[in-house]
Amino acid sequence: MTFVQLIDCRTSRFDEMDRLMDTWVEQTRGKRTATHAVVGKDRSDASHFVEIVEFPSYEEAMRNSNLPETDKIFQELVALCDELPTFTDLDVVRDDQLYAGTARRFFEAIGAPGELPPLDGLVAEEYHDHDPANEQDTVGMDAMRREIGMWRGGFDFAFSLDDQIEQGDRVCNRWTWSGTHKGDFMGIPATGKRVSMTGTTVFRCREDGKIAEAWWQYDRLGLMEQLGALDALEQ
Numbered sequence: 001m002t003f004v005q006l007i008d009c010r011t012s013r014f015d016e017m018d019r020l021m022d023t024w025v026e027q028t029r030g031k032r033t034a035t036h037a038v039v040g041k042d043r044s045d046a047s048h049f050v051e052i053v054e055f056p057s058y059e060e061a062m063r064n065s066n067l068p069e070t071d072k073i074f075q076e077l078v079a080l081c082d083e084l085p086t087f088t089d090l091d092v093v094r095d096d097q098l099y100a101g102t103a104r105r106f107f108e109a110i111g112a113p114g115e116l117p118p119l120d121g122l123v124a125e126e127y128h129d130h131d132p133a134n135e136q137d138t139v140g141m142d143a144m145r146r147e148i149g150m151w152r153g154g155f156d157f158a159f160s161l162d163d164q165i166e167q168g169d170r171v172c173n174r175w176t177w178s179g180t181h182k183g184d185f186m187g188i189p190a191t192g193k194r195v196s197m198t199g200t201t202v203f204r205c206r207e208d209g210k211i212a213e214a215w216w217q218y219d220r221l222g223l224m225e226q227l228g229a230l231d232a233l234e235q
Contacts, residue, residue, distance in 0.1 A: 002092040003058040007051040009077075009085035014041075014049060017080045024073040031067055033060040047082065058091070099205040100166045103173050106203075106211060107159040110148050119145070124210040131216045154185030155195075162198075171203045177218070181227060188227050195226040 011017055021039075025032075034053050042048035055061040064070060078084065106122050119141070129138035129147065138147050151157065157179030165172045178196040181188075199218025206212045224230055 001057060002095065003055045003061050004090045004092055005053045005055070005061060006088040006090065007053065007085055008088070009049055009051075010045075010047045010082040011049065011080055012047050012082060013080045017049075017077060020073060020076055020080065024069060027069040027073075028064075028067055031069075033064040054092075058089070061089075097164075097166045097171075098209055099169065099171045099203070100164045102205060102209050102211060103164065103171045103201075103203050104161060107161060107173070107175065110152070111158040113156070116145065116148060116152060122211060124206055124212040127211065128213045129216070130214065133216075133220050150185075154181065154183050154188075154190075155179035156182055169205050169207075171205065173201045173203070175199055175201065185227070186224075186229075188224075188229055191227060193227060195223055197223045197226075 018039075034055055036054040038052045040050050040052070042050070053061075055064065102122055106119070109117050109119060109122065123141060123144065125141050127139070127141055127144050129144055131138065131147075134147075138144050157177060160176045160178070161173055162176055163172075163174040176196060176198050178194070181191045181193045181195060183190050197219040199216065201217075202215045203211045204213040221230075
């Protein structure tokens with residue numbers, strides 16, 4: 001179970017504390033078990049700071065605390081505080097990665113059978129798509145729907161998400177695409193073949209959660225080979 005520790009402190013020497021934390025990061029490189037750390041300053045009290053540190057588990061947090069470097073830095077950190085810091089230990093019981101959820105729903109929607117569902121709740125009107133297979137970027141909701149329509153006209157397909165990593169306003173998605181070639185695609189008549197390919201898409205999301213931009217990388221050459229489009233070139 002993911003574990004989070006909240007460190008609440010007051011200090012008028014934050015710049016020194018910030019440099020001290022940089023020292024701890026350098027000294028514990030390769031040994032520390034913390035996976036994510038955020039420091040926030042109270043907008044109503046400039047001397048009040050809260051640090052949120054995430055660990056894979058409580059046990060890993062304790063292992064991190066027992067590092068000799070951590071103990072040394074902690075003593076120096078306390079000396080920089082105006083009063084003793086307080087610690088709150090939390091087991092994470094809910095962790096919603098909202099942009100990652102939007103990405104999952106997008107992949108599900110574009111592969112859904114029947115008519116392409118409305119995407120207004122998922123995609124921004126000014127959506128900007130970067131696909132190295134296209135000479136020009138796809139810009140705007142209507143253009144994006146036409147691009148998706150080309151794929152849906154050629155295949156019955158679905159995405160399987162293998163990995164998602166969310167950081168800031170970006171979501172990186174590693175996926176496997178599988179489909180049946182049912183109609184014309186890039187001038188290739190329907191073959192009825194079952195095909196698949198792997199790829200990665202990075203989405204940039206707006207503050208309202210909608211996808212505003214995307215960068216695609218996928219094995220299009222491998223797909224064309226499965227469809228037999230490269231046979232003529234090899235003869």
